[in-house]
Amino acid sequence: xxxxxxxxxxxxxxxxxxxxxxxxxxxxxxxxxxxxxxxxxxxxxxxxxxxxxxxxxxxxxxxxxxxxxxxxxxxxxxxxxxxxxxxxxxxxxxxxxxxxxxxxxxxxxxxxxxxxxxxxxxxxxxxxxxxxxxxxxxxxxxxxxxxxxxxxxxxxxxxxxxxxxxxxxxxxxxxxxxxxxxxxxxxxxxxxxxxxxxxxxxxxxxxxxxxxxxxxxxxxxxxxxxxxxxxxxx
Amino acid sequence: xxxxxxxxxxxxxxxxxxxxxxxxxxxxxxxxxxxxxxxxxxxxxxxxxxxxxxxxxxxxxxxxxxxxxxxxxxxxxxxxxxxxxxxxxxxxxxxxxxxxxxxxxxxxxxxxxxxxxxxxxxxxxxxxxxxxxxxxxxxxxxxxxxxxxxxxxxxxxxxxxxxxxxxxxxxxxxxxxxxxxxxxxxxxxxxxxxxxxxxxxxxxxxxxxxxxxxxxxxxxxxxxxxxxxxxxxxxxxxxxxxxxx
Numbered sequence: 001x002x003x004x005x006x007x008x009x010x011x012x013x014x015x016x017x018x019x020x021x022x023x024x025x026x027x028x029x030x031x032x033x034x035x036x037x038x039x040x041x042x043x044x045x046x047x048x049x050x051x052x053x054x055x056x057x058x059x060x061x062x063x064x065x066x067x068x069x070x071x072x073x074x075x076x077x078x079x080x081x082x083x084x085x086x087x088x089x090x091x092x093x094x095x096x097x098x099x100x101x102x103x104x105x106x107x108x109x110x111x112x113x114x115x116x117x118x119x120x121x122x123x124x125x126x127x128x129x130x131x132x133x134x135x136x137x138x139x140x141x142x143x144x145x146x147x148x149x150x151x152x153x154x155x156x157x158x159x160x161x162x163x164x165x166x167x168x169x170x171x172x173x174x175x176x177x178x179x180x181x182x183x184x185x186x187x188x189x190x191x192x193x194x195x196x197x198x199x200x201x202x203x204x205x206x207x208x209x210x211x212x213x214x215x216x217x218x219x220x221x222x223x224x225x226x227x228x229x230x231x232x233x234x
Numbered sequence: 235x236x237x238x239x240x241x242x243x244x245x246x247x248x249x250x251x252x253x254x255x256x257x258x259x260x261x262x263x264x265x266x267x268x269x270x271x272x273x274x275x276x277x278x279x280x281x282x283x284x285x286x287x288x289x290x291x292x293x294x295x296x297x298x299x300x301x302x303x304x305x306x307x308x309x310x311x312x313x314x315x316x317x318x319x320x321x322x323x324x325x326x327x328x329x330x331x332x333x334x335x336x337x338x339x340x341x342x343x344x345x346x347x348x349x350x351x352x353x354x355x356x357x358x359x360x361x362x363x364x365x366x367x368x369x370x371x372x373x374x375x376x377x378x379x380x381x382x383x384x385x386x387x388x389x390x391x392x393x394x395x396x397x398x399x400x401x402x403x404x405x406x407x408x409x410x411x412x413x414x415x416x417x418x419x420x421x422x423x424x425x426x427x428x429x430x431x432x433x434x435x436x437x438x439x440x441x442x443x444x445x446x447x448x449x450x451x452x453x454x455x456x457x458x459x460x461x462x463x464x465x466x467x468x469x470x471x472x473x474x475x476x477x478x479x
Contacts, residue, residue: 009429010444010460010479019431020445021393024373028339028356045442045458046389046427 006038007052016059030075031062103129120151126209131168131202139168139183139201146185155187159206165190168202244281252285260296269302277313286319294330303336311347320353337370348383355387365421377430381421381437390425394432397423399453422453 007015013023026032038049065074103125124147131143143166147155158164169184186192187206194200241257242250244264252268259274260281269285277298286302292309303319311328320336329346337353346363354370365383372387377395379385400421422437433445437453448461452470459465459476467473 019393020391020429021375021431024391024393024429025375028373047442 004054005052006049007055009048009050012050012055012059016056016063018059018063025071026059026062029071031071032058103132120156123156123206123209124148126212127166127204127206130204130209131166134201135168136183139185142183142185143168146187150187155206156210159210163190164188164206165192166202166204166206167192167194167200169194170199170201171195171197172199245279343374346382360392379423381423383421385421385423387423387425389427389429391427391429393430395428395430396432396434397436397438397451398434399437399451 009023012018013020023032027034027037032055036050036055038051040047040049062074124144127147128140128144132140135143146166155164164187167184167186167188169186170181171184172179172181174180184198190205239254239256241259242255243257243259243261244250245259245261247263249265249267250258252266252270255270255272257274257276258266258270258272259276260279261276262279264277264279264281266281266283266285269287270283271288273290275283275287275289275292277292277294278296280297281294282299282301284301287300287304288306289304290307292298292304292306294309294311294313294315296313298311298313298315300315300317300319304317304321304323306321306323306326308325309315309321309323309327311332312330314331314333315328316333318335321334321338321340323340325342325344326338326340327342327344328349331347332345332349334350335352337356338351339356341358343355343357343359344361345366348365349362350367352369355368355372355374357374358376360372360374360377360379362378362385363380363382366385366387368387370387371389371391373391375393377390377392379395379397381397381399420437422439423435425438425440427442427444428435428438428440429444431446433443433447434449434451435443435454435456436451438450439455441457442460443450443456443458444460446461446463448459448465450456450459450465450467450471450473452468454468454471454473456471456473457475459467459473460479461477462479465476465478467476
């Protein structure tokens with residue numbers, strides 16, 4: 001892979017006709033990822049550079065969308081749009097068996113986009129497809145709710161950094177002639193220990209799921225570049 | 235499940251388990267053992283939350299310690315607060331001493347005491363009149379700093395940045411107070427890089443300043459100034475390399 005071309009911050013501002021204030025604001029709102037800010041020492045002191053193609057494309061997109069949407073919503077919209085470029089992924093998910101109509105019905109009540117899934121959706125689908133072979137319907141729902149609850153707290157980042165396991169557990173409680181079974185979903189580091197009465201139904205290594213998605217996306221890149229170019233022409 | 239949430243007040247010494255409460259008030263010495271969710275948290279004695287804290291309003295006039303992330307609509311510190319994690323608030327006001335190990339994000343951040351942040355500080359409006367030490371990036375639409383002690387940030391960026399040295403009686407008094415809190419030292423701002431559309435600096439030391447309209451006021455020592463529209467340099471300021479770009 002050849003090194004990405006970099007562009008200095010002041011060239012970005014000049015080229016796109018934006019101000020420092022806008023750039024910093026967009027960064028704060030999560031519209032421009034931290035990882036794109038590449039700090040380099042130059043003879044005049046510190047300077048910030050960006051991967052040229054990515055930053056120019058992103059700023060053009062923000063500028064085009066910012067009048068119609070509040071800045072706070074834009075981050076989500078932009079990421080979905082960017083992720084929507086990964087439309088190949090959906091077909092691939094089907095091919096690797098992460099997706100079928102039944103699963104779609106049970107977990108995408110608000111409707112799945114026609115052909116695109118975001119990284120997050122793909123992640124959830126991947127996990128659900130792993131647990132579904134042994135889980136009951138309500139447990140699938142429980143797993144999904146657990147993931148969604150942790151989404152805001154940056155579960156995806158944590159998964160890639162620390163490695164997180166998802167456990168689906170059942171425990172039967174019997175007393176006085178009445179017995180009940182309780183389902184529990186837990187997220188934990190590797191090697192969580194449960195009491196002897198707990199039955200571990202399924203353990204999913206979330207990092208593996210993320211890796212599979214990333215692999216998929218990497219392979220799909222070529223195809224999607226072409227598609228997104230076509231999309232630009234509208 | 236919706237268990238009845240209660241209000242708890244610790245006025246002697248005590249601790250409570252984490253959980254959801256309406257109001258938690260600690261006026262003696264108290265400790266919350268887990269994560270805390272409350273509409274209101276008041277610490278006027280010495281209080282510690284071991285886990286994460288999520289609250290509508292947090293008021294600390296004594297000493298507060300937080301073992302995890304803090305998220306609040308409004309957080310006011312007039313005593314001392316130490317957070318071992320990131321802080322997120324709509325409004326964050328401190329006139330005491332404030333310390334965060336993670337990033338701090340607020341819509342409005344006002345500080346007249348002293349504070350130290352290990353990560354970045356992000357705000358729409360940032361006002362400081364005491365002393366501070368930000369190890370990461372300070373970024374806000376509007377940054378107003380009344381130098382009241384040693385101020386430092388690795389990088390500063392935004393739309394308008396205005397740094398003023400103590401001049402009026404009021405800020406001199408505050409400066410004295412901040413000096414006591416920060417352990418003395420010059421009322422100056424140090425950074426490696428300052429970038430904004432409108433920049434006005436006094437008593438500032440920085441390697442690089444970049445902006446559209448830049449005013450380098452008295453007491454500044456700047457390496458490179460890159461400006462696109464105007465540059466004014468006060469006679470008591472030093473700019474090594476002024477460059478119009």
